[in-house]
Amino acid sequence: MPAAAFCSVAVTLSLLTQLPQVHRALRTRVTDGLSTGTLGLSLLCCASWCAYGMAVLDVAQVANNVVNLALLALLAHALVLAGALRRWQGVVLVAGSVGTASAVAQLTSPVAAATMAATIGFGAKVPQVRVALSGAPLWGLAPLSVVLGFVSPALWAGYGFVTGDPVVLVASLVSGALSAVILWRRLPPRRTLGSLSTGRLGPRVARVAAVVETHLPQARHRAAA
Incomplete structure (x- = not known):
């Protein structure tokens, strides 16, 4: 029961995290402070977790990451519209992430896909943290997404703890720590x-x-x- 509760809330919150950011970027075309490095790593991370979830039949991972993958693709499109990315770069980011994750899961093993996802997850937010600590304007970051981005890893850490999945637990704790830095800089x-x-x-x-x-x-x- 605790695992199901953590799963339901974590999936819902993870999906809601990206919505304000995508809406803000598409509506205003303001992308100041958004790290393309973090976007690319997040796409690959989501695709890898999705491949892992499909391989081990983890519905929570699949549901969370398929929708997040679609939202991140929309965010890449918003960056293209804003001129922060060229169209071909956006296509390469999305298609390359899905292709790489699928190849790793099929040619090696689900564990390899999970390991890759966790490793990427450790550093996915590092480029965004560097931008935040550089003192650059962060007006492109939606405040609600920043707040939810801090809360969401805590719930996934709880899910990893109650299900005994150390990969999800450690990856979520690291993500939460990095999210705290972004939150502090965007919303002093x-x-x-x-x-x-x-x-x-x-x-x-x-x-x-x-x-x-x-x-x-x-x-x-x-x-x-």
Whole structure:
């Protein structure tokens, strides 16, 4: 039962994570801060997990990664529309990822596909972290996707723990740690609280944010000054 619960919530959240980012990129054509390196690695990672899931009949992995693969392909299309990628580069990213993952699973073994997916997963977000730490504008990153991208690996780590799958567990923990860095840079706590306290998400959230903001050390220092 715990495994089923983790599976259901993790799959749902994983699917929802990409939606705000794809919608933002397609609607605004703003892709500042989006790492094409992370996109390419994420495509290969999803394709590899999908190949692994199909081979071992893991419905959760297949359901999660097939849809995520489609959403990442849409994101690649959005980058093409925004001029951040050439059309042929977008095609190579998507088709190359699916072809490589399928070949590894068929020519070697499901374990090899899972190992490749986990290895890629360890570093998939590294290019995005480098962009975030470089101080470059991150306006192209959808805030909700960044938040969900931090929560989702935690749930997958729980799924890996209760099912006894160390590959999923370790990969999810590493992904969560990298996501925390991206979250911190895209939504700095003080700036985010200041935005929320102005009523961006409604008066109730504004009141809570204002109370939390007043308890931050620098806020107390400013008040004393």
